[in-house]
Amino acid sequence: MQRFVGLMSGTSLDGIDAALVSFDDFGSPYLEATHGEDMPTELRQVLWRLCHQTEVSFADLARAEEAFSQCQARAVEVLLDRQSLSPEQITAIGSHGQTIEHAPYGHDGGPAYTLQLDNPSRLAELTGCCVVADFRRRDLAAGGQAAPLAPIFHHAVFSQPGTWRAILNLGGFANLTLLPPSEVPSSPLGFDTGPANALLDAWHERHCKGRFDADGAWAAGGQVDRALLERLLSEPFFHLPPPRSTGREVFHLDWLETSLSGRESPQDVQATLAELTAVSIAMGLKMASEQLDAPPQLELIPCGGGARNRDLLRRLSEQLPDASLLDSESLGWPADWLEAAAFAWLARQRLLEQPGNLPSVTGAAGARVLGGVYAR
Template sequence: MQRDADIYAGLMSGTSLDGIDAALVAVTQDAPPRLLATHAEPMPRALRQRLLALCHADSANFAELAAAEQAFCKLQARAVATVMAQYGVPASTIKAIGSHGQTVEHAPGGHRGGPAYTLQLDNPSLLAELTGCCVVADFRRRDLAAGGQAAPLAPAFHRALFHDSTEERVVLNLGGFANITWLPRDGSAPLGFDTGPANVLLDAWCQEHGRGAFDANGAWAASGTVDPQLLTRLLREPFFHQPPPRSTGRELFDRAWLEKHLDGGEAAADVQATLTELTAASVAQGITQLLGERPLTLIIGGGGAHNAALCRRLAAHLPRATLRSANDWGWPADWIEAGAFAWLAYRRLHHLPGNLPSVTGAAGERVLGGVYAP
């Protein structure tokens, strides 16, 4: 381990709702964060359905909300206990757990004329009780209070891991939604934003058509043909043409959004191919918006990094980009987001800012998250 490094745990449950990712990270002031151990705690089917229902609820049933929150928190505690046991360390070794929580709604532009908000289901007080660890949580709302989008928050971590003074680098996270972080080689402030949907629609379409939880390696998409008319209709969505800062979620890109663009006679595999193309095209559009046609290294993370069909389409859209996996830097593609919240917990305990105003649009740098002692 790095000299004088402290160990932090990071917890992340994304829009895929397939489980909770737990990562142990060694953090020190004079070296990049280092990944020590990981564990993916599967999401029980019943809990996933409850969380999905909350994500699409028009009104809240507080008893259901409390029950889902408690079940989610107990699953988080199990994930932390497992990853600590795997690495062979007790709770007293962990400086803090950085808990993102489960986003149930994200509306940085407000909703129906109301105020801006972002809601993450979480119970850091209970998590501290269950684990015996200090917990840092509620990272997003401080940035929102400062006028920011509250997302994406990982770009500051991307800079700590991947910045290089010899080349332009863009970090691409292909989770439920896709977001990009440009790390200028001259050291100027990173830029980034959500580019649009990624696995959220691809997975939903697979599940609806009995193709499994996700399109393994993009094989189903590769068996279909892109529908150019459908793609054109999808790309007309105003979000794709908004200037940054911008972020999005299930509130816009859900099954109903896709349905209103379908004619009804499309072959299912062709729709999957078109959704894959939509992700690649919108990511490429965002990168080109930032860098033009300059050469760059594209570092790919998130579950979509395993989708070979999607990566091929990205390469076709970005001929001057060199595509590389985050694995090349010792960070497996699936673990960057969980690692980011471990690092953000470190930043909070050291009273250091965790957001990038150049990315979120906040009025300035802010120390993110609340601290819950064990």
């Protein structure tokens, strides 16, 4: 048996998820243990500023990178201590890093790029483990979007005969994986559908106490502003065919405010943002289903932090009445830990020199081995 640790820090900037994934002799993965390391407030603020600056000093990047590496190392240390494991018992850590900017279409006519703040050399020193990192740029170099990367993992653990499934990650941004039944020759599709918690959290934090709208309660008490919703849905991204990916570079509070009249109730704006998330997901699923000739009767498996948002799940049920919502935990993969587990799986793929991308998802020129290896 081999053990890998996957580390994921998403666009919500709330913490680092660490997943311990073991693989049996047949290569089947099993989620053995998890730990969530809260992001220190100061580090979160620094990372937030870095995500929204056009000019950054090398010293600021170095300080943020060191603080982030220390936080990652604490997450690994706690996870291993709880399981009474030593670093020598871990084959490798798969580190996603913290996305600072993702620009698969380039910027002002320049080349495509994606930047994840990470220092795998430092993480290897701090943990005593082999580290696999920098998963995205090889796909980008091959002409892909470099995102999303989790669909190949979804395909490995959720695909089954006779059933169409859609895996919906509700993190800072929403991304969707449409899985044909395993006997169908079509390749899976996966892509970002648009904003999810990133805008909901930011708007809530501006107007209420707390960093997020627990259970979607504030949004549930508001009214959807249909005119505002239509203005938001006019964003060209929502109408692009896959492959496509996005991030804070497109969807942020300044983007939202360009569509506000100034007369809206803050709570109604929150309700409208929740509705925007649900509607844009439904639009994306319809687009993908038409491309793969998938039926509307499929299993929808929400994961990520938004999978606990009852208001958002209610809105999704209204937008997708023919879909059956399925709890990922019933399939052995709790919703909060799926992305971190994916990077443990991707680290193993790298050490096996097996592909870590799906060209049907990212648009890359072909399957590629992703990531660099940093020895313990």
